[in-house]
Amino acid sequence: MIALFKRWFGRASPTLAEASARDAPAIAKLHGQSFQRGWSDGEVEALLRDRTVLGHRALAGGRLAGFIMSRIAAGEAEILSIAVGHAYQGRGLARQMLDLHLRRLAGLGVEAVFLEVGEDNEPAKKLYARAGFQEVARRANYYPAPGGKHRAALVFRRNLV
Ligand SMILES: CC(C)(COP(=O)(O)OP(=O)(O)OC[C@H]1O[C@@H](n2cnc3c(N)ncnc32)[C@H](O)[C@@H]1OP(=O)(O)O)[C@@H](O)C(=O)NCCC(=O)NCCS
Numbered sequence: 229m230i231a232l233f234k235r236w237f238g239r240a241s242p243t244l245a246e247a248s249a250r251d252a253p254a255i256a257k258l259h260g261q262s263f264q265r266g267w268s269d270g271e272v273e274a275l276l277r278d279r280t281v282l283g284h285r286a287l288a289g290g291r292l293a294g295f296i297m298s299r300i301a302a303g304e305a306e307i308l309s310i311a312v313g314h315a316y317q318g319r320g321l322a323r324q325m326l327d328l329h330l331r332r333l334a335g336l337g338v339e340a341v342f343l344e345v346g347e348d349n350e351p352a353k354k355l356y357a358r359a360g361f362q363e364v365a366r367r368a369n370y371y372p373a374p375g376g377k378h379r380a381a382l383v384f385r386r387n388l389v
Contacts, residue, residue, distance in 0.1 A: 242293045242321055244328050247283030249276045254292035255285065262311035264372070275299075275308070282336070284329050286312075286321055296325045298333065298341070305333050307343035310352075322355050330359070334388040341388060344381045346371050353382070361386040 247255065252273035260266035267275075275281045275297060282305070283297040294312035298305045307329075312321050333341060345352045347366070361384035370381035 242286040242288040242316065242324075244284055244286050244325060246332075247276055247285040247295060247297070249273050251283070251285050251292065251295070252276055255283070255295045255297075258292055258295060258311050258313055259309060261313070263309070267309075281308070282329070282332060284325055284332070286316075286325055288316060294321050294325055296322075296329045298329065300333070300336065300338055303337060303339045305338045305341045307341060310355075317351070322351075323358065326355065326359050330386070330388065339387065339389045341386050343384050344370070345384060347380045347382050356384045356386075359386065 253269045255276075256267050256269045256272040259272065276283050278299075280300050281297060282300060283295060285292060285296075286294040292313070293316040294310075296307065296310040298307045310322060310326065312325075330341065341361075342364075343356065343361070344367070345356065347353075363382050364385045365383035367381040367383065369378035371379050373379045
């Protein structure tokens with residue numbers, strides 16, 4: 229019963245903070261559950277130790293509910309990955325994380341943010357459109373898809389200044 233309450237209240241209000249290398253195993257696990265090509269713990273840890281990479285994570289009841297990571301170079305940033313655990317999806321968590329992340333990037337002097345998204349990824353496309361991103365390019369046959377097929381990637385951009 230206590231565990232149920234903890235889980236319910238934990239889900240009710242995830243707390244957002246900058247991610248550190250200690251979050252790597254949990255982020256790698258959620259990344260693996262969210263994307264076809266997973267990242268190893270070591271890959272995520274290396275990214276989070278990289279000074280050009282910014283990460284945020286959301287914790288709910290001590291568990292990782294979501295994360296976002298981007299790489300900054302020459303006044304621009306590329307969102308490398310964003311994911312929210314199934315149990316927390318559809319409740320505005322990605323929007324909250326993206327908003328915090330973009331504000332932090334702006335504070336670091338980033339002027340434009342880019343990302344790639346599968347053209348059939350409706351939740352992600354809605355998330356980015358709502359956050360003011362605009363489609364600037366389409367890369368045909370970009371992501372491998374089941375059955376030896378490929379699907380296109382859309383490139384989105386948002387200016388922060
Ligand atoms: C994309 C993702 C991060 C969104 O996380 P989320 O916390 O559920 O998103 P939010 O609750 O903030 O909602 C964002 C938008 O997506 C919409 N959305 C959420 N789940 C949806 C679904 N299953 N189908 C269609 N739209 C959906 C929401 O309605 C919202 O749009 P709105 O503001 O116009 O209503 C999540 O679905 C996920 O982790 N997907 C797997 C990883 C992935 O594809 N990442 C993006 C790679 S580019």
